[in-house]
Amino acid sequence: MTGSTALLTDRYELTMIDAALADGTAHRESLFEAFARRLPDGRRYGIVAGTGRFLEALSRFRFGDAELEFLRAEQVVRPATLDWLADFRFSGDIWGYPEGEAYFPGSPLLSVHASFAEGVVLETLILSILNADSSVASAAARMVSVALGRPIAEMGSRRTNEDAAVAAARAAHIAGFAATSNLEAGRVWGIPTMGTAAHAFTLLHDSEADAFRAQLRAAGPGTTLLIDTYDIAEGVRTAVEVAGTGLGAVRIDSGDLPTVVQAVREQLDRLGAVRTKITVTSDLDEYLIAALSGSPVDSFGVGTSVVTGSGAPAAGMVYKLVARKDDAGDWVSVAKSSAAKASVGGRKSAARRLDSTRTAREELVFIGDGPGGEAEFEADGTLRPLSVPFVTAGEIDGSFLGADGVRLARKRNAAAMEELPVEAFRLGRGEAAIPTTYRG
Amino acid sequence: MTGSTALLTDRYELTMIDAALADGTAHRESLFEAFARRLPDGRRYGIVAGTGRFLEALSRFRFGDAELEFLRAEQVVRPATLDWLADFRFSGDIWGYPEGEAYFPGSPLLSVHASFAEGVVLETLILSILNADSSVASAAARMVSVALGRPIAEMGSRRTNEDAAVAAARAAHIAGFAATSNLEAGRVWGIPTMGTAAHAFTLLHDSEADAFRAQLRAAGPGTTLLIDTYDIAEGVRTAVEVAGTGLGAVRIDSGDLPTVVQAVREQLDRLGAVRTKITVTSDLDEYLIAALSGSPVDSFGVGTSVVTGSGAPAAGMVYKLVARKDDAGDWVSVAKSSAAKASVGGRKSAARRLDSTRTAREELVFIGDGPGGEAEFEADGTLRPLSVPFVTAGEIDGSFLGADGVRLARKRNAAAMEELPVEAFRLGRGEAAIPTTYRG
Structure with a gap:
């Protein structure tokens, strides 16, 4: 700065x-x-x-x-x-x-x-x-509104300019994203940061179980294991076997998500990992998040689409x-x-007209005044100055x-x-x- | 830096x-x-x-x-x-x-x-x-290829993150853009900078003629006058009247460009300003530039579409x-x-196969070696190492x-x-x- x-x-x-x-x-x-x-x-x-x-x-x-x-x-x-x-x-x-x-x-x-x-x-x-x-x-807010309260993390740093990435994490957080993968955004703007491991970490190890063990040793059982490097059902089985039923979460980054998520939830439950959460991160945007509204997803990670304004x-x-x-x-x-x-033309201020249910009905722009200029127009409690x-x-x-x-x-x-x-x-x-x- | x-x-x-x-x-x-x-x-x-x-x-x-x-x-x-x-x-x-x-x-x-x-x-x-x-x-190169040798300036700073803007000016210049409006890109990367005046400058003055006179006094007759704040034909007439027939260029930022450009060219020629150039800057992208291939445009300015990768x-x-x-x-x-x-998998290097007219025909990726690894595969003069x-x-x-x-x-x-x-x-x-x- x-x-x-x-x-x-x-x-x-x-x-x-x-x-x-x-x-x-x-x-x-x-x-x-x-x-x-x-x-x-x-x-x-x-x-x-x-x-x-x-x-x-x-x-x-x-x-x-x-x-x-x-x-x-x-x-x-x-x-x-x-x-x-x-x-x-x-x-x-x-x-x-x-x-x-x-x-x-x-x-x-x-x-x-x-x-x-x-x-x-x-x-x-x-x-x-x-x-x-x-x-x-603006893109982030649409995603939050269809996530139905489930948290979304911003993970798009690699899909935008390196400095723009920090600003994007900040903007997404303002619009309701819970966290970001970007460390500088955490340092400068106080945004919670998140992230555990990529496929490369699994591929580095001689087996998926080795990778999971290494991650659990460093991060504890509350961590999120990425279970789709090889076979998803096998990945889930290995994850619970290595971590126990107290595993924090599994992450799914590929596949036909509604089907895969449902299968993973059922498998986790069968294995007794009923509190293990599911996070999905596979090229999501507001439409794909909406399509998962009925799926047992606990949180989302969004990259490209949010940092590029989703179109x-x-x-x-x-x-x-x-x-x-x-x-x-x-x-x-x-x-x-x-x-x-x-x-x-002219000096402007604005207020939003709300109805009796506090629902926005009109954007009122007052010409001729600066901030507070709307005061002289009405003293109506449903007019919120902007x-x-x-x-x-x-x-x-x-x-x-x-x-x-x-x-x-x-x-x-x-x-x-x-x-x-x-x-x-x-x-x-x-x-x-x-x-x-x-x-x- | x-x-x-x-x-x-x-x-x-x-x-x-x-x-x-x-x-x-x-x-x-x-x-x-x-x-x-x-x-x-x-x-x-x-x-x-x-x-x-x-x-x-x-x-x-x-x-x-x-x-x-x-x-x-x-x-x-x-x-x-x-x-x-x-x-x-x-x-x-x-x-x-x-x-x-x-x-x-x-x-x-x-x-x-x-x-x-x-x-x-x-x-x-x-x-x-x-x-x-x-x-x-990648977007810039497509624009350059359809501009048929006429220079393009990058002017999209306002349509992307402020730091990304400097990097975008640099990338566009590498891909053949002639200049940028971004001063920091000029300072840091040595890219030629350009730009003269916006509509605000005309609106600041009591008349278009006053604005043109002020610009000419500061910048000399080689400057580019923006002639579409009010009426374009009137703007061209005023520009030549105030600047003389040695006026450097006029800029058009609105209207149906093929029609307007043709009319402005004819008007400039009629007024004797036969060497006054025409630059256009109206929300251009590669398709609109291509559509102006037959028009008497001397240079282009491109903003949003180039800095956002044109889709x-x-x-x-x-x-x-x-x-x-x-x-x-x-x-x-x-x-x-x-x-x-x-x-x-594996360590890679690459070369492009060219035919006898030095036209690229194949991208060859050699596995198992680093840079220079292609040398052992062929000593063919039409293989250009990458x-x-x-x-x-x-x-x-x-x-x-x-x-x-x-x-x-x-x-x-x-x-x-x-x-x-x-x-x-x-x-x-x-x-x-x-x-x-x-x-x-």
């Missing part, structure tokens, strides 16, 4: 600042907004993740010697702009949806109020983090200049022509950072999921579960 | 070492291999990328105080294993396909010959990097223990039963590292693409362009 994040940025952010500093427009007070015009791929809802990581990255968004030297050598910007960058400290306000919250098309996920230069320079970093992390969290590897969020002041100091709402219908301040006059709210931030986000997600209408949990393609309405 | 990479690792790699140290099998001489059982998604070939990044990460694969303290506190492994980890320095051999090379199902992309413990501990890191980077390179966000590589010694010191080929048909040593007795070959490694990989890719048969360049789904044959 050290090192500058300032060059994790598209070159054009800096050349825009370069030109805007020259004509004075760089200092125009501006409002940028990150939002998704639509949900990916027929999804019913999305889950916000990455905001806490962005805030940590913001605290390291500094143009140091190495960064400035590169920009100078490459003549990316003029010398006067290098001075501006060297002094850069974000001094504006940022507010939006906290991590773990559900979102819908148009939900104002992150609003940045600052000078044009201060707002535009953050664009790439904000979108990289929100798009990647929300993609994982939607980028959440599709954009970061747009929605309003800026003119030379007279008046706000001007702005939008490019092709986006006119989909963009709504927008919270993250950064005020450059000061980052520390409660969103670190492992504590992740814990809070995970709780927030559980509460947000409780509110979603039942239609949200259909796996098939469809429309957003609730409509988004603009007010003000 | 600082910091330990040791915990970018699945927990089970360490628990396997823990158990194997206890029973002595951790020291069994072993051979691991990274390969793809199949190509993703109907692809005809893949492009290897990430090896150089892995070698850099390997040099930082050290369990320091922070890593060891976490493992101790979480009781991931026993104290004796912590000592082994503290002393860990990879001391084995690694060889395989250098970056930029084409690959096919079964191509032995990375072979690791070391003790079981030293080989298994690298699994997660190797796969994270190779899967992610090769996914991007195949993970290359599907696995890392398997293929052979290990027994206590008598004899090699034993190993494979789990379900993989028996797809895995081939396997090269990366690490010898723990010593990393520096020629694969840094910006120089990227430059060489890019050249190697251009040569490898020249050899592919014409069938490889069909965009439609199909089989691997050449068959893989095992020998020995």
Whole structure:
């Protein structure tokens, strides 16, 4: 968590600042907004993740010697702009949806109020983090919702960039995954880590029984034995023979899962290992987990599909200049022509309308105000405010950072999921579960 | 490029070492291999990328105080294993396909010959990097092949994790992309960076003409003006009026591209801006680039589709223990039963058979030898060896590292693409362009 994040940025952010500093427009007070015009791929809802990581990255968004030297050598910007960058400290306000919250098309996920230069320079970093992390969290939430309370572990590190893997473990945990295989995610974000052995461990040994004995000696009988390296029925028999009926769990990583799981459960019970659990980890996604809803599976491990967003590897969020002041100091709402219908200018906050059963019915976006702006519209107890301040006059709210931030986000997600209408949990393609309405 | 990479690792790699140290099998001489059982998604070939990044990460694969303290506190492994980890320095051999090379199902992309413990501990890191980077390179190569020599810039940083973005820019450049928008990729890997302005820059100004004037003042007439914020024809007219006929380029980011590009070209020519180039950047992928093959486009910018592997966000590589010694010191080929048909045990090297036109016809995998092992099989001038040593007795070959490694990989890719048969360049789904044959 050290090192500058300032060059994790598209070159054009800096050349825009370069030109805007020259004509004075760089200092125009501006409002940028990150939002998704639509949900990916027929999804019913999305889950916000990455905001806490962005805030940590913001605290390291500094143009140091190495960064400035590169920009100078490459003549990316003029010398006067290098001075501006060297002094850069974000001094504006940022507010939006906290991590773990559900979102819908148009939900104002992150609003940045600052000078044009201060707002535009953050664009790439904000979108990289929100798009990647929300993609994982949105996929993870669907998997959790069909796992019917059985825990899911994230084990997809090998299927995504090595640093993205740490962030993916974090996003999946926020969206309800119980644990991760990724050790760095455990160290940095406080996520429980899991994992015992791969097929290579069995193959290393002269026999499956030797491998099981070695694992049990090191890890104790509560461990999980991988029983499908050779023949599954033989593997189960050997596992119970070597470990005894107190064996913690067996893992199945192949085969026609509903059939195999049922057979393994029956075999374990016959052998007296009635409390030995079954975990499955075979290229699962939300559809395969749902297909195991009637099977005696105790926990799941998910890899590729969760870290790649299960078909939607980028959440599709954009970061747009929605309003800026003119030379007279008046706000001007702005939008490019092709986006006119989909963009709504102005300072926004949002609230979710709940019915009497506390089920979400509408996403309300209030125009003209920042966080708390919905208060003046109604004092209705069923309106749950969504927008919270993250950064005020450059000061980052520390409660969103670190492992504590992740814990809070995970709780927030559980509460947000409780509110979603039942239609949200259909796996098939469809429309957003609730409509988004603009007010003000 | 600082910091330990040791915990970018699945927990089970360490628990396997823990158990194997206890029973002595951790020291069994072993051979691991990274390969793809199949190509993703109907692809005809893949492009290897990430090896150089892995070698850099390997040099930082050290369990320091922070890593060891976490493992101790979480009781991931026993104290004796912590000592082994503290002393860990990879001391084995690694060889395989250098970056930029084409690959096919079964191509032995990375072979690791070391003790079981030293080989298994690298699994997660190797796969994270190779899967992610090769996914991007494989998608990028398809785009380059249909761009018919017109340069493509990578601009997808905002659509993938912020660190993955830097690696993606690198992988795309190896596979023939000319430049990237990502500044850190420019700084660290020496890739040319590009980009001028977004719609926000136009919207910041009181008029499109004001915005163009500001950009031209800062960047000079050779710049690229984004002309589709409002009306495209009006944007082109204003651009030439403000910049003159020496304007470098215009960028189009929306609309029905074949129609719009043709109209813009005609308008530019009518206005006398006959040398002003046209670049397009509107959610392109290999299919849309191919659809513009007859259009007067001078360059392309590609975002989401390249950084997410254009439908195949993970290359599907696995890392398997293929052979290990027994206590008598004899090699034993190993494979789990379900993989028996797809895995081939033993030390491997590979060569590509070329016909008299230097077109690739067969991927030959030689079993029983390391790099150079194919030499004993034939001295045929049309057999191009593919396997090269990366690490010898723990010593990393520096020629694969840094910006120089990227430059060489890019050249190697251009040569490898020249050899592919014409069938490889069909965009439609199909089989691997050449068959893989095992020998020995």
